Amino acid sequence: MAGTRDGDGWTDDRYEYRPVRIEGDVSRLTASVRLAIQAEFSGWELSRLRLYPGGVRKIVLRRRLGAQQGLLPEPTF
Numbered sequence: 921m922a923g924t925r926d927g928d929g930w931t932d933d934r935y936e937y938r939p940v941r942i943e944g945d946v947s948r949l950t951a952s953v954r955l956a957i958q959a960e961f962s963g964w965e966l967s968r969l970r971l972y973p974g975g976v977r978k979i980v981l982r983r984r985l986g987a988q989q990g991l992l993p994e995p996t997f
Contacts (some may be wrong), residue, residue: 935982937967944975951977 929938942951958964964981971977 931985934985935967936985938964938981940979940981942977942979944977946975946977955979955981 929936931937942954946954955964955966958981959966963983965983966979967982968980969977970979
């Protein structure tokens with residue numbers, strides 16, 4: 921994915937990306953609720969999800985760059 925890296929996340933021409941890691945001891949329901957809250961209140965959407973042995977989930981969230989950039993909160997996990 922081409923773009924500029926910014927701390928834990930990066931951007932490209934249209935989107936801002938943030939990696940998120942959810943440990944294996946977190947249930948599937950809890951993980952989906954956490955992601956739904958980020959989508960509803962912070963404008964993030966799911967870009968990629970990988971499930972690893974032990975139940976660890978590595979997720980990449982994205983949101984469109986625009987006039988509101990910097991006004992929306994960061995993912996809180």
